[in-house]
Amino acid sequence: MTGTGFTRRQALLAGAAFVLGAGTGPGTARATNGWQAALSAFTDGLQPVASGITLDLPEIAENGNMVPMTIRVESPMTPDDHVAEVIVIATDNPEPEVSRFRFTPLAGRAEVVTRIRLARSQEVIAAARMADGSTRIDRRQVSVIVGGCGA
Amino acid sequence: MERPRVRLSASVIATGETIEIRTLISHPMESGYRRDADGAVVPRKIITRFRCEFEGREVFTWELRPGVAANPYLQFRVRPPGSGQLAFTWTDDDGAEVSISESVTVT
Incomplete structure:
Protein backbone atom coordinates (compact mmCIF):
# COMPACT_ATOMS: atom_id res chain seq x y z
CA MET A 1 0.00 0.00 0.00
CA THR A 2 1.33 3.41 -0.91
CA GLY A 3 -0.12 5.42 1.93
CA THR A 4 -2.52 7.43 -0.20
CA GLY A 5 -5.48 6.65 2.03
CA PHE A 6 -7.97 3.81 1.96
CA THR A 7 -8.88 3.76 -1.70
CA ARG A 8 -11.48 1.69 -3.45
CA ARG A 9 -8.68 -0.44 -4.86
CA GLN A 10 -7.36 -1.14 -1.37
CA ALA A 11 -10.85 -1.97 -0.24
CA LEU A 12 -11.10 -4.52 -3.03
CA LEU A 13 -7.69 -5.96 -2.16
CA ALA A 14 -8.72 -6.21 1.49
CA GLY A 15 -11.78 -8.09 0.35
CA ALA A 16 -9.67 -10.48 -1.68
CA ALA A 17 -7.36 -11.01 1.31
CA PHE A 18 -10.40 -11.81 3.42
CA VAL A 19 -11.62 -14.38 0.95
CA LEU A 20 -8.24 -16.10 0.91
CA GLY A 21 -7.77 -15.79 4.66
CA ALA A 22 -11.10 -17.22 5.76
CA GLY A 23 -11.05 -20.99 6.00
CA THR A 24 -7.82 -21.21 4.00
CA GLY A 25 -9.33 -20.75 0.57
CA PRO A 26 -12.30 -20.93 -1.72
CA GLY A 27 -14.09 -24.21 -1.56
CA THR A 28 -13.13 -25.17 1.95
CA ALA A 29 -15.66 -23.01 3.79
CA ARG A 30 -18.50 -25.00 2.26
CA ALA A 31 -17.33 -28.09 4.07
CA THR A 32 -16.55 -26.44 7.38
CA ASN A 33 -18.93 -23.58 8.03
CA GLY A 34 -21.67 -25.86 9.37
CA TRP A 35 -24.54 -24.65 7.19
CA GLN A 36 -26.05 -28.13 6.90
CA ALA A 37 -26.36 -28.40 10.68
CA ALA A 38 -27.94 -24.94 10.86
CA LEU A 39 -30.51 -25.90 8.23
CA SER A 40 -31.22 -29.25 9.85
CA ALA A 41 -31.72 -27.61 13.26
CA PHE A 42 -34.13 -25.13 11.71
CA THR A 43 -36.22 -27.80 9.98
CA ASP A 44 -36.00 -30.10 13.02
CA GLY A 45 -34.49 -32.75 10.76
CA LEU A 46 -37.58 -32.86 8.52
CA GLN A 47 -37.32 -32.79 4.74
CA PRO A 48 -38.63 -29.38 3.61
CA VAL A 49 -40.87 -29.18 0.56
CA ALA A 50 -39.57 -27.16 -2.39
CA SER A 51 -42.71 -25.12 -2.95
CA GLY A 52 -44.66 -22.26 -1.42
CA ILE A 53 -41.53 -20.16 -0.88
CA THR A 54 -39.68 -17.98 -3.36
CA LEU A 55 -36.14 -16.70 -2.91
CA ASP A 56 -35.22 -14.01 -5.43
CA LEU A 57 -31.56 -13.10 -5.93
CA PRO A 58 -29.66 -11.89 -8.98
CA GLU A 59 -27.94 -14.65 -11.00
CA ILE A 60 -24.88 -12.41 -11.19
CA ALA A 61 -23.97 -10.04 -8.35
CA GLU A 62 -21.28 -7.54 -9.30
CA ASN A 63 -20.78 -6.45 -5.69
CA GLY A 64 -20.95 -9.15 -3.02
CA ASN A 65 -21.15 -6.47 -0.34
CA MET A 66 -24.69 -5.57 -1.33
CA VAL A 67 -26.85 -8.21 -2.99
CA PRO A 68 -30.60 -7.46 -3.14
CA MET A 69 -32.77 -10.32 -1.86
CA THR A 70 -36.52 -10.88 -1.78
CA ILE A 71 -38.31 -13.72 0.03
CA ARG A 72 -42.01 -14.47 -0.25
CA VAL A 73 -43.85 -17.31 1.47
CA GLU A 74 -47.39 -18.22 0.45
CA SER A 75 -49.65 -18.17 3.49
CA PRO A 76 -53.00 -16.69 4.60
CA MET A 77 -51.19 -15.56 7.80
CA THR A 78 -54.05 -16.55 10.11
CA PRO A 79 -53.49 -17.64 13.75
CA ASP A 80 -53.73 -21.31 12.70
CA ASP A 81 -51.96 -21.09 9.35
CA HIS A 82 -49.04 -18.70 9.13
CA VAL A 83 -45.32 -18.50 8.58
CA ALA A 84 -43.51 -18.67 11.91
CA GLU A 85 -39.91 -18.11 10.87
CA VAL A 86 -37.66 -17.86 7.82
CA ILE A 87 -33.91 -18.52 7.81
CA VAL A 88 -31.44 -17.41 5.13
CA ILE A 89 -28.27 -19.45 4.69
CA ALA A 90 -25.32 -18.49 2.50
CA THR A 91 -23.65 -21.87 2.04
CA ASP A 92 -20.18 -20.49 1.35
CA ASN A 93 -19.99 -17.50 3.67
CA PRO A 94 -17.67 -17.82 6.70
CA GLU A 95 -20.81 -17.39 8.87
CA PRO A 96 -23.55 -19.14 6.88
CA GLU A 97 -26.61 -17.90 8.78
CA VAL A 98 -27.36 -14.48 7.29
CA SER A 99 -30.73 -13.63 8.83
CA ARG A 100 -33.81 -14.94 10.54
CA PHE A 101 -37.23 -13.37 10.10
CA ARG A 102 -40.01 -14.16 12.60
CA PHE A 103 -43.59 -13.48 11.56
CA THR A 104 -46.91 -13.30 13.35
CA PRO A 105 -50.40 -13.12 11.82
CA LEU A 106 -50.22 -9.33 12.33
CA ALA A 107 -47.74 -9.19 9.44
CA GLY A 108 -50.56 -10.12 7.07
CA ARG A 109 -48.16 -11.27 4.39
CA ALA A 110 -44.81 -13.08 4.67
CA GLU A 111 -42.65 -10.99 2.41
CA VAL A 112 -39.27 -9.34 3.05
CA VAL A 113 -36.76 -7.44 0.95
CA THR A 114 -33.23 -6.66 2.14
CA ARG A 115 -29.59 -6.64 1.02
CA ILE A 116 -27.04 -9.29 1.98
CA ARG A 117 -23.30 -9.95 1.72
CA LEU A 118 -21.87 -12.88 -0.22
CA ALA A 119 -18.17 -13.65 0.21
CA ARG A 120 -17.97 -15.46 -3.14
CA SER A 121 -20.09 -17.30 -5.72
CA GLN A 122 -22.32 -19.78 -3.94
CA GLU A 123 -25.76 -21.24 -3.36
CA VAL A 124 -28.11 -19.33 -1.06
CA ILE A 125 -30.96 -21.10 0.73
CA ALA A 126 -34.16 -19.73 2.23
CA ALA A 127 -36.24 -22.04 4.43
CA ALA A 128 -39.55 -21.34 6.14
CA ARG A 129 -41.10 -23.02 9.16
CA MET A 130 -44.88 -22.81 9.31
CA ALA A 131 -47.14 -22.65 12.39
CA ASP A 132 -47.87 -26.40 12.05
CA GLY A 133 -44.15 -27.24 12.04
CA SER A 134 -43.95 -28.07 8.34
CA THR A 135 -41.03 -26.58 6.41
CA ARG A 136 -40.37 -25.24 2.92
CA ILE A 137 -37.20 -24.43 1.02
CA ASP A 138 -35.92 -22.56 -2.03
CA ARG A 139 -32.37 -22.21 -3.38
CA ARG A 140 -30.56 -19.83 -5.72
CA GLN A 141 -27.07 -19.98 -7.18
CA VAL A 142 -25.42 -16.54 -7.28
CA SER A 143 -22.25 -15.72 -9.23
CA VAL A 144 -20.36 -13.03 -7.32
CA ILE A 145 -17.91 -10.87 -9.28
CA VAL A 146 -16.29 -9.07 -6.31
CA GLY A 147 -16.76 -10.88 -3.01
CA GLY A 148 -18.18 -9.17 0.05
CA CYS A 149 -15.36 -9.00 2.59
CA GLY A 150 -17.69 -8.40 5.47
CA ALA A 151 -19.76 -11.55 5.17
CA MET B 1 -27.01 4.81 16.49
CA GLU B 2 -28.23 7.26 13.93
CA ARG B 3 -31.91 7.91 13.56
CA PRO B 4 -33.44 5.39 11.15
CA ARG B 5 -35.87 6.23 8.39
CA VAL B 6 -39.26 4.54 8.15
CA ARG B 7 -41.71 4.94 5.30
CA LEU B 8 -45.24 3.52 5.23
CA SER B 9 -47.02 2.91 1.92
CA ALA B 10 -50.17 4.28 3.61
CA SER B 11 -51.14 5.41 7.09
CA VAL B 12 -54.89 5.13 6.53
CA ILE B 13 -56.16 1.75 5.32
CA ALA B 14 -59.29 -0.38 5.24
CA THR B 15 -59.69 -3.36 7.60
CA GLY B 16 -57.74 -6.39 6.36
CA GLU B 17 -55.38 -4.45 4.11
CA THR B 18 -51.63 -4.59 4.55
CA ILE B 19 -49.18 -1.71 4.75
CA GLU B 20 -45.76 -1.97 3.15
CA ILE B 21 -43.04 -0.71 5.51
CA ARG B 22 -39.60 0.36 4.27
CA THR B 23 -36.82 1.04 6.76
CA LEU B 24 -33.23 2.16 6.41
CA ILE B 25 -30.65 2.76 9.14
CA SER B 26 -27.15 4.12 8.67
CA HIS B 27 -24.74 1.56 10.20
CA PRO B 28 -21.42 0.01 9.05
CA MET B 29 -22.45 -3.55 10.12
CA GLU B 30 -18.78 -4.23 10.87
CA SER B 31 -18.72 -8.00 10.50
CA GLY B 32 -15.69 -8.91 12.61
CA TYR B 33 -14.18 -10.70 9.60
CA ARG B 34 -12.64 -7.66 7.93
CA ARG B 35 -9.01 -6.57 8.38
CA ASP B 36 -7.77 -3.01 8.29
CA ALA B 37 -4.81 -1.76 6.21
CA ASP B 38 -2.39 -2.97 8.92
CA GLY B 39 -3.84 -6.47 8.92
CA ALA B 40 -5.61 -6.17 12.27
CA VAL B 41 -9.12 -7.60 12.56
CA VAL B 42 -11.70 -4.82 12.81
CA PRO B 43 -13.90 -5.69 15.83
CA ARG B 44 -17.44 -6.81 15.13
CA PRO B 80 -52.92 -3.83 11.68
CA THR B 91 -30.75 -3.01 18.77
CA ASP B 92 -26.99 -3.31 18.26
CA ASP B 93 -24.18 -5.47 19.70
CA ASP B 94 -23.70 -3.05 22.60
CA GLY B 95 -27.39 -3.21 23.54
CA ALA B 96 -27.96 0.33 22.30
CA GLU B 97 -31.49 0.87 20.97
CA VAL B 98 -33.19 3.36 18.75
CA SER B 99 -36.96 3.47 18.20
CA ILE B 100 -39.47 5.18 15.97
CA SER B 101 -43.25 4.99 16.10
CA GLU B 102 -45.90 5.74 13.51
CA SER B 103 -49.70 5.99 13.81
CA VAL B 104 -51.97 4.01 11.54
CA THR B 105 -55.69 4.44 11.10
CA VAL B 106 -57.91 1.54 10.07
CA THR B 107 -61.32 2.55 8.75
Whole structure:
Protein backbone atom coordinates (compact mmCIF):
# COMPACT_ATOMS: atom_id res chain seq x y z
CA MET A 1 0.00 0.00 0.00
CA THR A 2 1.33 3.41 -0.91
CA GLY A 3 -0.12 5.42 1.93
CA THR A 4 -2.52 7.43 -0.20
CA GLY A 5 -5.48 6.65 2.03
CA PHE A 6 -7.97 3.81 1.96
CA THR A 7 -8.88 3.76 -1.70
CA ARG A 8 -11.48 1.69 -3.45
CA ARG A 9 -8.68 -0.44 -4.86
CA GLN A 10 -7.36 -1.14 -1.37
CA ALA A 11 -10.85 -1.97 -0.24
CA LEU A 12 -11.10 -4.52 -3.03
CA LEU A 13 -7.69 -5.96 -2.16
CA ALA A 14 -8.72 -6.21 1.49
CA GLY A 15 -11.78 -8.09 0.35
CA ALA A 16 -9.67 -10.48 -1.68
CA ALA A 17 -7.36 -11.01 1.31
CA PHE A 18 -10.40 -11.81 3.42
CA VAL A 19 -11.62 -14.38 0.95
CA LEU A 20 -8.24 -16.10 0.91
CA GLY A 21 -7.77 -15.79 4.66
CA ALA A 22 -11.10 -17.22 5.76
CA GLY A 23 -11.05 -20.99 6.00
CA THR A 24 -7.82 -21.21 4.00
CA GLY A 25 -9.33 -20.75 0.57
CA PRO A 26 -12.30 -20.93 -1.72
CA GLY A 27 -14.09 -24.21 -1.56
CA THR A 28 -13.13 -25.17 1.95
CA ALA A 29 -15.66 -23.01 3.79
CA ARG A 30 -18.50 -25.00 2.26
CA ALA A 31 -17.33 -28.09 4.07
CA THR A 32 -16.55 -26.44 7.38
CA ASN A 33 -18.93 -23.58 8.03
CA GLY A 34 -21.67 -25.86 9.37
CA TRP A 35 -24.54 -24.65 7.19
CA GLN A 36 -26.05 -28.13 6.90
CA ALA A 37 -26.36 -28.40 10.68
CA ALA A 38 -27.94 -24.94 10.86
CA LEU A 39 -30.51 -25.90 8.23
CA SER A 40 -31.22 -29.25 9.85
CA ALA A 41 -31.72 -27.61 13.26
CA PHE A 42 -34.13 -25.13 11.71
CA THR A 43 -36.22 -27.80 9.98
CA ASP A 44 -36.00 -30.10 13.02
CA GLY A 45 -34.49 -32.75 10.76
CA LEU A 46 -37.58 -32.86 8.52
CA GLN A 47 -37.32 -32.79 4.74
CA PRO A 48 -38.63 -29.38 3.61
CA VAL A 49 -40.87 -29.18 0.56
CA ALA A 50 -39.57 -27.16 -2.39
CA SER A 51 -42.71 -25.12 -2.95
CA GLY A 52 -44.66 -22.26 -1.42
CA ILE A 53 -41.53 -20.16 -0.88
CA THR A 54 -39.68 -17.98 -3.36
CA LEU A 55 -36.14 -16.70 -2.91
CA ASP A 56 -35.22 -14.01 -5.43
CA LEU A 57 -31.56 -13.10 -5.93
CA PRO A 58 -29.66 -11.89 -8.98
CA GLU A 59 -27.94 -14.65 -11.00
CA ILE A 60 -24.88 -12.41 -11.19
CA ALA A 61 -23.97 -10.04 -8.35
CA GLU A 62 -21.28 -7.54 -9.30
CA ASN A 63 -20.78 -6.45 -5.69
CA GLY A 64 -20.95 -9.15 -3.02
CA ASN A 65 -21.15 -6.47 -0.34
CA MET A 66 -24.69 -5.57 -1.33
CA VAL A 67 -26.85 -8.21 -2.99
CA PRO A 68 -30.60 -7.46 -3.14
CA MET A 69 -32.77 -10.32 -1.86
CA THR A 70 -36.52 -10.88 -1.78
CA ILE A 71 -38.31 -13.72 0.03
CA ARG A 72 -42.01 -14.47 -0.25
CA VAL A 73 -43.85 -17.31 1.47
CA GLU A 74 -47.39 -18.22 0.45
CA SER A 75 -49.65 -18.17 3.49
CA PRO A 76 -53.00 -16.69 4.60
CA MET A 77 -51.19 -15.56 7.80
CA THR A 78 -54.05 -16.55 10.11
CA PRO A 79 -53.49 -17.64 13.75
CA ASP A 80 -53.73 -21.31 12.70
CA ASP A 81 -51.96 -21.09 9.35
CA HIS A 82 -49.04 -18.70 9.13
CA VAL A 83 -45.32 -18.50 8.58
CA ALA A 84 -43.51 -18.67 11.91
CA GLU A 85 -39.91 -18.11 10.87
CA VAL A 86 -37.66 -17.86 7.82
CA ILE A 87 -33.91 -18.52 7.81
CA VAL A 88 -31.44 -17.41 5.13
CA ILE A 89 -28.27 -19.45 4.69
CA ALA A 90 -25.32 -18.49 2.50
CA THR A 91 -23.65 -21.87 2.04
CA ASP A 92 -20.18 -20.49 1.35
CA ASN A 93 -19.99 -17.50 3.67
CA PRO A 94 -17.67 -17.82 6.70
CA GLU A 95 -20.81 -17.39 8.87
CA PRO A 96 -23.55 -19.14 6.88
CA GLU A 97 -26.61 -17.90 8.78
CA VAL A 98 -27.36 -14.48 7.29
CA SER A 99 -30.73 -13.63 8.83
CA ARG A 100 -33.81 -14.94 10.54
CA PHE A 101 -37.23 -13.37 10.10
CA ARG A 102 -40.01 -14.16 12.60
CA PHE A 103 -43.59 -13.48 11.56
CA THR A 104 -46.91 -13.30 13.35
CA PRO A 105 -50.40 -13.12 11.82
CA LEU A 106 -50.22 -9.33 12.33
CA ALA A 107 -47.74 -9.19 9.44
CA GLY A 108 -50.56 -10.12 7.07
CA ARG A 109 -48.16 -11.27 4.39
CA ALA A 110 -44.81 -13.08 4.67
CA GLU A 111 -42.65 -10.99 2.41
CA VAL A 112 -39.27 -9.34 3.05
CA VAL A 113 -36.76 -7.44 0.95
CA THR A 114 -33.23 -6.66 2.14
CA ARG A 115 -29.59 -6.64 1.02
CA ILE A 116 -27.04 -9.29 1.98
CA ARG A 117 -23.30 -9.95 1.72
CA LEU A 118 -21.87 -12.88 -0.22
CA ALA A 119 -18.17 -13.65 0.21
CA ARG A 120 -17.97 -15.46 -3.14
CA SER A 121 -20.09 -17.30 -5.72
CA GLN A 122 -22.32 -19.78 -3.94
CA GLU A 123 -25.76 -21.24 -3.36
CA VAL A 124 -28.11 -19.33 -1.06
CA ILE A 125 -30.96 -21.10 0.73
CA ALA A 126 -34.16 -19.73 2.23
CA ALA A 127 -36.24 -22.04 4.43
CA ALA A 128 -39.55 -21.34 6.14
CA ARG A 129 -41.10 -23.02 9.16
CA MET A 130 -44.88 -22.81 9.31
CA ALA A 131 -47.14 -22.65 12.39
CA ASP A 132 -47.87 -26.40 12.05
CA GLY A 133 -44.15 -27.24 12.04
CA SER A 134 -43.95 -28.07 8.34
CA THR A 135 -41.03 -26.58 6.41
CA ARG A 136 -40.37 -25.24 2.92
CA ILE A 137 -37.20 -24.43 1.02
CA ASP A 138 -35.92 -22.56 -2.03
CA ARG A 139 -32.37 -22.21 -3.38
CA ARG A 140 -30.56 -19.83 -5.72
CA GLN A 141 -27.07 -19.98 -7.18
CA VAL A 142 -25.42 -16.54 -7.28
CA SER A 143 -22.25 -15.72 -9.23
CA VAL A 144 -20.36 -13.03 -7.32
CA ILE A 145 -17.91 -10.87 -9.28
CA VAL A 146 -16.29 -9.07 -6.31
CA GLY A 147 -16.76 -10.88 -3.01
CA GLY A 148 -18.18 -9.17 0.05
CA CYS A 149 -15.36 -9.00 2.59
CA GLY A 150 -17.69 -8.40 5.47
CA ALA A 151 -19.76 -11.55 5.17
CA MET B 1 -27.01 4.81 16.49
CA GLU B 2 -28.23 7.26 13.93
CA ARG B 3 -31.91 7.91 13.56
CA PRO B 4 -33.44 5.39 11.15
CA ARG B 5 -35.87 6.23 8.39
CA VAL B 6 -39.26 4.54 8.15
CA ARG B 7 -41.71 4.94 5.30
CA LEU B 8 -45.24 3.52 5.23
CA SER B 9 -47.02 2.91 1.92
CA ALA B 10 -50.17 4.28 3.61
CA SER B 11 -51.14 5.41 7.09
CA VAL B 12 -54.89 5.13 6.53
CA ILE B 13 -56.16 1.75 5.32
CA ALA B 14 -59.29 -0.38 5.24
CA THR B 15 -59.69 -3.36 7.60
CA GLY B 16 -57.74 -6.39 6.36
CA GLU B 17 -55.38 -4.45 4.11
CA THR B 18 -51.63 -4.59 4.55
CA ILE B 19 -49.18 -1.71 4.75
CA GLU B 20 -45.76 -1.97 3.15
CA ILE B 21 -43.04 -0.71 5.51
CA ARG B 22 -39.60 0.36 4.27
CA THR B 23 -36.82 1.04 6.76
CA LEU B 24 -33.23 2.16 6.41
CA ILE B 25 -30.65 2.76 9.14
CA SER B 26 -27.15 4.12 8.67
CA HIS B 27 -24.74 1.56 10.20
CA PRO B 28 -21.42 0.01 9.05
CA MET B 29 -22.45 -3.55 10.12
CA GLU B 30 -18.78 -4.23 10.87
CA SER B 31 -18.72 -8.00 10.50
CA GLY B 32 -15.69 -8.91 12.61
CA TYR B 33 -14.18 -10.70 9.60
CA ARG B 34 -12.64 -7.66 7.93
CA ARG B 35 -9.01 -6.57 8.38
CA ASP B 36 -7.77 -3.01 8.29
CA ALA B 37 -4.81 -1.76 6.21
CA ASP B 38 -2.39 -2.97 8.92
CA GLY B 39 -3.84 -6.47 8.92
CA ALA B 40 -5.61 -6.17 12.27
CA VAL B 41 -9.12 -7.60 12.56
CA VAL B 42 -11.70 -4.82 12.81
CA PRO B 43 -13.90 -5.69 15.83
CA ARG B 44 -17.44 -6.81 15.13
CA LYS B 45 -20.18 -4.23 15.65
CA ILE B 46 -23.50 -4.97 14.04
CA ILE B 47 -27.19 -4.35 14.53
CA THR B 48 -28.47 -7.67 15.87
CA ARG B 49 -32.23 -7.15 15.97
CA PHE B 50 -35.05 -5.18 14.44
CA ARG B 51 -38.51 -5.51 15.94
CA CYS B 52 -41.89 -4.17 14.86
CA GLU B 53 -44.76 -4.10 17.36
CA PHE B 54 -48.36 -3.00 17.09
CA GLU B 55 -49.69 -1.68 20.41
CA GLY B 56 -47.15 -3.84 22.27
CA ARG B 57 -47.83 -7.02 20.27
CA GLU B 58 -45.10 -8.58 18.15
CA VAL B 59 -45.65 -8.17 14.41
CA PHE B 60 -42.28 -9.03 12.94
CA THR B 61 -38.71 -9.57 14.15
CA TRP B 62 -35.50 -9.63 12.12
CA GLU B 63 -32.37 -11.26 13.58
CA LEU B 64 -29.41 -9.77 11.74
CA ARG B 65 -26.03 -11.47 11.32
CA PRO B 66 -22.73 -10.20 9.85
CA GLY B 67 -23.95 -11.32 6.41
CA VAL B 68 -26.41 -8.42 6.28
CA ALA B 69 -25.14 -5.54 4.13
CA ALA B 70 -24.08 -2.22 5.65
CA ASN B 71 -26.84 0.34 6.22
CA PRO B 72 -29.50 -2.35 6.69
CA TYR B 73 -32.52 -1.90 4.45
CA LEU B 74 -35.72 -3.79 5.11
CA GLN B 75 -39.08 -3.94 3.44
CA PHE B 76 -41.90 -5.96 5.03
CA ARG B 77 -45.66 -5.99 5.57
CA VAL B 78 -48.04 -5.24 8.43
CA ARG B 79 -51.78 -5.91 8.69
CA PRO B 80 -52.92 -3.83 11.68
CA PRO B 81 -56.11 -5.17 13.28
CA GLY B 82 -57.24 -1.64 14.12
CA SER B 83 -56.04 1.91 14.54
CA GLY B 84 -52.99 2.36 16.76
CA GLN B 85 -49.25 2.79 17.03
CA LEU B 86 -46.61 0.81 15.17
CA ALA B 87 -43.25 0.81 16.99
CA PHE B 88 -39.96 0.00 15.28
CA THR B 89 -36.83 -0.75 17.36
CA TRP B 90 -33.25 -1.47 16.29
CA THR B 91 -30.75 -3.01 18.77
CA ASP B 92 -26.99 -3.31 18.26
CA ASP B 93 -24.18 -5.47 19.70
CA ASP B 94 -23.70 -3.05 22.60
CA GLY B 95 -27.39 -3.21 23.54
CA ALA B 96 -27.96 0.33 22.30
CA GLU B 97 -31.49 0.87 20.97
CA VAL B 98 -33.19 3.36 18.75
CA SER B 99 -36.96 3.47 18.20
CA ILE B 100 -39.47 5.18 15.97
CA SER B 101 -43.25 4.99 16.10
CA GLU B 102 -45.90 5.74 13.51
CA SER B 103 -49.70 5.99 13.81
CA VAL B 104 -51.97 4.01 11.54
CA THR B 105 -55.69 4.44 11.10
CA VAL B 106 -57.91 1.54 10.07
CA THR B 107 -61.32 2.55 8.75
